[in-house]
Amino acid sequence: MVSIEDYKGREQSYVKHVLLEEYLEALVHKTASSYSHIVYTDGFAGPWQSAKEDFNDTSFGIALGALRRAKASWKKAGRDVTMSAFLVERNPAAFKQLETLPPKFPDIRIKPLKGDFIELIPTILKDIPKDAFAFFLLDPKGWRIPLQKIEPLLVRDNSEVVFNFMLEFINRAASINDPIVVAGLDELLPFGDWRDKLLEAQTSDERKVILTKAFSDCLFKLGHYKYVCETTILRPSRDRPLYSLFYGTRHDTGLEVFRDCQVKALEAQSKTRAATKVHLTENKTGQSELFRSLHEMSPEDDVTPFLAAERQRARETMIALAPARASPMLYKDLWPLVLSRHVVRKPDVNKIGADLKKEGTLVFPNWETGKRVPHPGYTVYRASAADE
Ligand SMILES: C[S@@+](CC[C@H](N)C(=O)[O-])C[C@H]1O[C@@H](n2cnc3c(N)ncnc32)[C@H](O)[C@@H]1O
Structure with a gap:
């Protein structure tokens, strides 16, 4: 390591x-x-x-x-x-x-x-x-x-x-x-x-x-x-x-x-x-900042908002890339397109897919009961009224 x-x-x-x-x-x-x-x-x-x-x-x-x-x-x-x-x-x-x-x-x-x-x-x-x-x-x-x-x-x-x-x-x-x-x-x-x-x-x-x-x-x-x-x-x-x-x-x-x-x-x-x-501040001020441990400083301070913004953009991309009802695509072809455009992990993209289904933005017609995330072989399309 x-x-x-x-x-x-x-x-x-x-x-x-x-x-x-x-x-x-x-x-x-x-x-x-x-x-x-x-x-x-x-x-x-x-x-x-x-x-x-x-x-x-x-x-x-x-x-x-x-x-x-x-x-x-x-x-x-x-x-x-x-x-x-x-x-x-x-x-x-x-x-x-x-x-x-x-x-x-x-x-x-x-x-x-x-x-x-x-x-x-x-x-x-x-x-x-x-x-x-x-x-x-x-x-x-x-x-x-x-x-x-x-x-x-x-x-x-x-x-x-x-x-x-x-x-x-x-x-x-x-x-x-x-x-x-x-x-x-x-x-x-x-x-x-x-x-x-x-x-x-x-x-x-x-x-x-x-x-x-x-x-x-x-x-x-x-x-x-x-x-x-x-x-x-x-x-x-x-x-x-x-x-x-x-x-x-x-x-x-x-x-x-x-x-x-x-x-x-x-x-x-x-x-x-x-x-x-922290190290540079200690050197500059001559004062130890040991009492502020790394964890108290919230070490992910700049990455957490970045990753949250990427997930939001991934959601928008998934909606934009999902096809109209007339030409559905397989989920296995959709998730890599989203993942390639944003710094998100595949479980994040799966969750976005599940959320979009739940709120009615995307339709997965062959989603099986009890499944929590989309499977590669599911078809998917946008539930937009404009596509009807
Ligand atoms: C940034 S260092 C590599 C560091 C290494 N990748 C690492 O992460 O531990 C770049 C190295 O490439 C060598 N180098 C530079 N130009 C080169 C070239 N045209 N062909 C081969 N080696 C080269 C340099 O001598 C140097 O040792």
């Missing part, structure tokens, strides 16, 4: 790692039930600012732990799953540390690769068997990534991606007229009229929406994903976005599991930020 103690001064990485740990644990275990080979690829592995000898506070350390546990658990059940990890790093000192890993993980096929990730993509793709499931983590320190060069990796079948989009730096770079910076950003965001839209933006929130929407559209276009979700990681002590983690998948279940983990990570972020703020 990642521990906040290892992340002093880089609490934003803790939040990123909570999300990664939660998600990889669930993903690897689940996919190993139907794939006999799982491949984790860390395109910009590090280690970077690691405080632990066992690398438990790094993305690859977290991933290797998840691969190891899933392999052992399936082995106990009589299933042998091959686990591989491609770890790419161009910094010689960091790479040296990656080279120490294979003997420590004899149960996992670890391949440290030295060099530029973009140049190594063909090598990596050639090495991943066609029938393997692959997870790609792309977490560069900077933002100069020519997205179209990553396309062959993004379009691979049976694959998912998490990409760290360095929002704060990108936002700043987008106001710089230097031709090298302009060309770099055009390579990262190769499609869309985001530059024109930025000229119209009045607030930093609007700029964030424009940039994240542009990147999301580029990922959809290049990776042919069914869903792309964004998680904002805030500066630990200021209410400002630092980066955005983008998740791309083609699977409904992936989306469902990701949203669960995202909510947990956002709750961890809220707690961490509350603790960081």
Whole structure:
């Protein structure tokens, strides 16, 4: 388990790692039930600012732990799953540390690769068997990534991606007229009229929406994903976005599991930020605020209203997306559309469906007596008079 103690001064990485740990644990275990080979690829592995000898506070350390546990658990059940990890790093000192890993993980096929990730993509793709499931983590320190060069990796079948989009730096770079910076950003965001839209933006929130929407559209276009979700990681002590983690998948279940983990990570972020703020106040005033325990401070203070607002918007989306009576749809096709647009968990969406049925806004004609939430095979349509 990642521990906040290892992340002093880089609490934003803790939040990123909570999300990664939660998600990889669930993903690897689940996919190993139907794939006999799982491949984790860390395109910009590090280690970077690691405080632990066992690398438990790094993305690859977290991933290797998840691969190891899933392999052992399936082995106990009589299933042998091959686990591989491609770890790419161009910094010689960091790479040296990656080279120490294979003997420590004899149960996992670890391949440290030295060099530029973009140049190594063909090598990596050639090495991943066609029938393997692959997870790609792309977490560069900077933002100069020519997205179209990553396309062959993004379009691979049976694959998912998490990409760290360095929002704060990108936002700043987008106001710089230097031709090298302009060309770099055009390579990262190769499609869309985001530059024109930025000229119209009045607030930093609007700029964030424009940039994240542009990147999301580029990922959809290049990776042919069914869903792309964004998680904002805030500066630990200021209410400002630092980066955005983008998740791309083609699977409904992936989306469902990701949203669960995202909510947990956002709750961890809220707690961490509350603790960081207390710590900074203590340092500034020289007075201990120990009497105000974290719990008294209501650690979920900024995430609870956000999640409540997302549930409200999810409700509106479900009503808007439900079809007219003449063309009902299956609930199994409706819930992922709602989940993909809002930071809500599947049980929240199910409850919204049940509430909308109870109040007569949606009709589920084959809802069985005694069922509390909609089932995937139920048909659903809007009970609007305008549709009659
Ligand atoms: C932000 S750190 C990675 C942190 C890691 N994902 C984690 O969460 O623990 C980025 C790493 O990528 C490496 N790097 C930067 N550009 C690279 C490139 N083009 N190819 C390979 N590695 C690169 C840097 O040396 C650095 O170690």
